[in-house]
Amino acid sequence: MNRTHPLTGGQHLRDGRPLTGSHPLRTARAPRRREVLISGAGIAGSALAFWLHRAGYAVTVVEKAATVRSGGYPVDVRGTAVDVVRRMGVLPRLRDAHVDSRRITFLDGDGGEVASVDPHAVAGSAAGRDIEVRRGDLTDALHSVVRDDVEFLFDDSVAALDQSGQGVDVTFRGGGSRTFAMVFGADGMHSRTREFLFGPEERFHRYLGHCFAGFTMRNTLGLSREIMMWNTPGRAAALYAVGNNDDEVHAFLDFARPEPPFDAFRDPGAQRSLVASVFADAGWEVPGMLAALRDADDLFFDGVSQIRMPRWSSGRVALVGDAAYAPSFLTGQGSSLALVGAYMLAASLADRDHAEGFAAYERGTRGFVTANQDLVGEGGASLFPTTARALERRNAMLRGLRTLPAAEGRPAYSALALPDFTPVDRGSQPMVTTRAQGGGMSGT
Numbered sequence: 001m002n003r004t005h006p007l008t009g010g011q012h013l014r015d016g017r018p019l020t021g022s023h024p025l026r027t028a029r030a031p032r033r034r035e036v037l038i039s040g041a042g043i044a045g046s047a048l049a050f051w052l053h054r055a056g057y058a059v060t061v062v063e064k065a066a067t068v069r070s071g072g073y074p075v076d077v078r079g080t081a082v083d084v085v086r087r088m089g090v091l092p093r094l095r096d097a098h099v100d101s102r103r104i105t106f107l108d109g110d111g112g113e114v115a116s117v118d119p120h121a122v123a124g125s126a127a128g129r130d131i132e133v134r135r136g137d138l139t140d141a142l143h144s145v146v147r148d149d150v151e152f153l154f155d156d157s158v159a160a161l162d163q164s165g166q167g168v169d170v171t172f173r174g175g176g177s178r179t180f181a182m183v184f185g186a187d188g189m190h191s192r193t194r195e196f197l198f199g200p201e202e203r204f205h206r207y208l209g210h211c212f213a214g215f216t217m218r219n220t221l222g223l224s225r226e227i228m229m230w231n232t233p234g235r236a237a238a239l240y241a242v243g244n245n246d247d248e249v250h251a252f253l254d255f256a257r258p259e260p261p262f263d264a265f266r267d268p269g270a271q272r273s274l275v276a277s278v279f280a281d282a283g284w285e286v287p288g289m290l291a292a293l294r295d296a297d298d299l300f301f302d303g304v305s306q307i308r309m310p311r312w313s314s315g316r317v318a319l320v321g322d323a324a325y326a327p328s329f330l331t332g333q334g335s336s337l338a339l340v341g342a343y344m345l346a347a348s349l350a351d352r353d354h355a356e357g358f359a360a361y362e363r364g365t366r367g368f369v370t371a372n373q374d375l376v377g378e379g380g381a382s383l384f385p386t387t388a389r390a391l392e393r394r395n396a397m398l399r400g401l402r403t404l405p406a407a408e409g410r411p412a413y414s415a416l417a418l419p420d421f422t423p424v425d426r427g428s429q430p431m432v433t434t435r436a437q438g439g440g441m442s443g444t
Contacts, residue, residue: 033056033057033058034057034058034181034182035057035058035059035060035178035179035180035181036052036057036058036059036060036180036181036182036183036184037059037060037061037062037158037168037170037178037180037182037183037184038052038059038060038061038062038183038184038186039061039062039157039158039183039184039185039186039187039192039193040061040062040063040185040186040187040188040321040323041061041062041063041065041068041069041139041143041152041154042069042139042186042188042321042338043075043135043138043139043142043321043335043338043339044186044320044321044322044323044338044339044341044342045061045063045184045186045187045320045321045342046061046068046139046142046143046146047084047088047142047338047339047342047343048184048186048320048342048345048346049061049146049149049150050088050142050145050146050149050342051342051343051345051346051347052346052349053146053149053150054346055346055347055349055350055421056350057181057349059149059150059151060150060151060152060153060178060180061150061151061152061153062152062153062156062157062158062172063152063153063154063155063156063157064155064156064157064173065154065155066154066155067154068139068140068143069136069139070136070139070140071134071135071136071216071298072134072135072136072139072300073134073135073214073240073250073252073300074099074132074133074134074135074240074242074250075132075133075134075135075138075334075335076130076131076132076332076333076335076336077094077130077131077132077133077138077335077336077339078130078131078332078333078336078413078414079130079336079410079412079413079414079415080336080340080368080413080414080415080416080417080418081335081336081337081339081340081413082129082130082131083418084339084340084342084343084418085131085141085339087343087418088142088145089145090141090142090144090145093141093144094131094133094137094138094141095131097133097134097137097141098131098132098133099132099133099134099225099242099243100132100225101119101132101225101226101227101240101242102119102224102225102226103116103117103118103119103226103227104116104117104118104119104122104226104227104228104229105226105227105228105229106229106231106395106398107228107229107230107231107284108230108231108232108395109230109231109232109283109284110283110284111230111283111284111285114395114398114399115395115398115399115401117398117401118401119227122383122398122401130413134242135335138335153172153174155174156172156173156174157172157173157174157192158170158171158172158173158183158192158193158196159171159172159173160196161183161193161196161197161317163314163315163316163317165179167179167180167181167182167316168180168181168182168183168315168316168317170183181316181354182316182317182318182349182354183316183317183318184317184318184319184320184345185197185317185318185319185320185323185324186319186320186321186323186338186342187323188321188322188323188326189201189302189305189307189322189323189326190265191319191322191323193317193319193323194307194309194319194323194324196317197314197317197319198309198314201307204307204308204309205260205305205306205307206305206306206307206308207259207260207303207304207305208303208304208305208306208328208330208376209256209257209258209304209386210254210255210256210257210303210304210384211254211255211257211260211261211274211301211302211303211304212252212253212254212255212301212302212304212329213252213253213271213275213293213299213300213301214250214251214252214253214299214300214301215250215251215292215293215296215298215299215300216248216249216250216251216296216298217248217249217251217288217289217292217293217296218247218248218249218292219239219241219246219247219248219249220285220288221239221249221285223239223241223249224241224243224244224246225241225242225243225244226240226241227239227240227241229383230282230283230284230285230286231383231384231385231391231394232282232391233385233386233387233388233390233391234255234256234384234385234386234387235253235254235255235256235278235279235282236252236253236254236255236383236384237251237252237253237254237279237282237284237285237286237289238251238252238253238254239251239252239285239289240252251289251292251293253275253278253279253286253289253293254304254384255275255278255279256384256386260303260305261274261303264301265301265302265303268299268301271299271301272293272294272299275290275293275301276290276293276294304328304329304330305326305328306325306326306327306328306373306376307322307323307324307325307326308325308373309324309325311362312324312325312358312361312362313358313361313362315354316354318345318354318358318361320338320341320342320345321334321337321338321341321342322334322338324341325337325341325369325373327369327372327373327375327376328376330375330376330384331372331373331375331376332375333372333373333375333412333413336372336413337368337369337372340365340368340416340418341365341369343418344361344364344365344416344418344419345357345361345365346421347364347418347419347420347421348360348361348364349361350421351421364416364419365416367415367416368412368415368416371412371415372412372413372415374412375410375412382394382397
């Protein structure tokens with residue numbers, strides 16, 4: 001399904017606030033609107049499309065799925081990323097969709113309660129400020145504010161890229177080719193765009209020693225706005241109810257494994273078999289979870305990994321979000337880095353050519369990315385101990401947790417002050433004015 005709309009725009013965000021600039025005051029003649037392509041219509045791709053459109057580009061988004069993907073596990077929007085969605089005008093909608101879990105209960109191998117704590121105390125998020133929403137609610141909100149401004153090509157993907165000319169010649173899997181001034185890979189951890197540019201994923205894949213499977217199943221326990229997590233050394237099973245007595249819950253199975261099972265990543269049958277063998281003797285509700293896993297039509301399986309790259313661009317092609325710097329779910333920052341990275345990339349290109357813009361994107365964003373990727377050693381990682389001794393230490397820590405978390409959250413979440421930039425006038429030969437305000441790392 002293709003949907004094409006005329007490109008429209010304005011000088012203000014949806015809440016009426018004008019966008020201001022990020023560089024010393026200067027006035028320049030805006031170039032003609034250049035056509036750019038984004039591969040991927042997820043969180044990073046939709047956010048980047050929004051901001052590039054407002055930076056004056058004619059944007060096309062290609063997505064291999066037949067439509068914007070709904071559903072999915074809950075995700076977090078924290079710190080600087082909250083400012084991004086505020087500037088996009090979708091913060092009220094996300095506040096309305098906020099999950100607002102009441103507790104997370106940790107269980108031992110026999111299903112007995114270890115501790116029940118406030119989820120913010122574990123996640124390090126700021127209660128009342130940070131947001132947790134279903135992934136589908138976030139992607140729907142982002143798509144709603146960009147769908148009328150850019151061209152979407154669904155059920156298609158990039159088959160080949162050629163930068164030998166003055167632009168990027170793109171051949172599409174569905175047939176045909178077009179030339180773009182720039183191309184952006186927002187196509188996830190297993191990015192084909194990254195492979196085109198830099199080679200096999202293994203060069204940049206940092207495996208963190210775990211695999212996980214996520215899917216939905218019946219809410220047989222009657223859970224309501226809460227998480228229950230069962231642990232034995234090297235294994236965890238969780239049920240996550242995001243609503244009040246919903247019929248379904250999100251099921252999650254995590255297990256330690258020294259090497260990533262590359263043979264299973266593209267084989268759902270092998271994934272089911274692997275998970276079933278790892279948890280075959282598990283107690284609590286795990287047998288029912290394995291039974292649901294066999295028939296789940298929304299299974300998501302992957303390794304717990306990061307993408308770490310020395311650079312995020314080559315020529316006229318740049319990467320954003322998980323394609324460039326997946327932090328892993330252990331940090332809880334994947335969606336937030338995608339939102340912030342998309343904004344910073346568009347802001348860096350607002351009044352620069354591709355070479356200068358991509359360099360500015362890395363200068364302004366890499367410190368924030370690294371600080372958040374380094375959170376893998378904090379919080380989330382301790383939820384999945386791999387030895388009996390580490391599990392007992394974690395349980396002792398949980399028993400001593402106070403119910404009220406620190407209000408400010410983890411410093412890395414808010415370590416970047418967003419620059420502002422002025423969207424161009426869509427009229428003939430508009431003038432672009434930018435000025436300095438904020439920006440840069442504010443500490444970690």
